[in-house]
Amino acid sequence: MDAWFTVEPIDRETFAISEYKHWEETHCYLICGTERAVLIDTGLGVDNIKTLVDSLTDLPVTAVTTHVHWDHIGGHRYFEHIAVHEAETDWLSGRFPLPLQAVKHNLTCRPCDFPKDFSLDDYELFQGTPQEVLCDGDRLSLGDRTLTVVHTPGHSPGHCCYYEPERKYLFSGDLIYVGCLDAFYPSTDPWQFWQSIRKIQPLEIDRVFPGHHKLSIPVEMIGRIENAFHGLSQAGKLKQGSGIFSYGDFQIHI
DSSP, X not given: OOTTSEEEEEETTEEEEEETTSTXXXXXXXXXXXXXXXXXXXXXXXSOHHHHHHHHXXXXXXXXXXXXXXHHHTTGGGOSOEEEEGGGGGGGTTOXXXXXHHXXXXXXXXXXXXXXXXXXXXXXXXXXXXXXXXXXXXXXXXXXXXXXXXXXXXXXXXXXXXEETTTTEEEEETTSOSEEEEOOSTTOOHHHHHHHHHHHTTSOOSEEEESBSOSOBOTTHHHHHXXXXXXXXXXXXXXXXXXXXXXXXXXXEO
């Protein structure tokens, strides 16, 4: 097993695959059914995540995307079947909002023990045509398991969470996590971010699985983040350029 990745079982058919050696501390999630598996995000792309996935399941795997940011699509090139939300398909065809040099800077801006065969000169942004285009409310059947696509824009136009109603799992991408929630890029929208949090609140959720940092986070964090956005809105600060606001275990950068 490649030491770059850390595998943590969530249950017998669900695994978190994490890149703790990098400052982004990205999490990808392998969800296995009886007929096929889904890999939610593919991480940084500095090592071959498919080799690890193949050691965990023999099922055909679809790589689905929370959003088309460099740290979530890095390993898409290893998969024959990928799926993204309709609002971000063009980001895979030359319209990614950051140049490659900016991505490389973000990737290496803090010390990191990269895999021995990693070459920054050879690192590229994934470009390609998705085999499946997702829309809000779509259902991904894995046989005995079903994931629902929940379009949650704000951090990016096509950001999606994935919800499994039977197990009450929410895979929240960059919408909910411990750390700094970013809505300050030109391609972000703080007001949509807030509305997306409100959109997931009615769901019956027992566990939240984030895209970064601390893997185990309390469900009540959703309500606290919504309250923070609500307060910023009331104060007239829910607009880009307002700054960074701290709320203990999370921050909001707008």
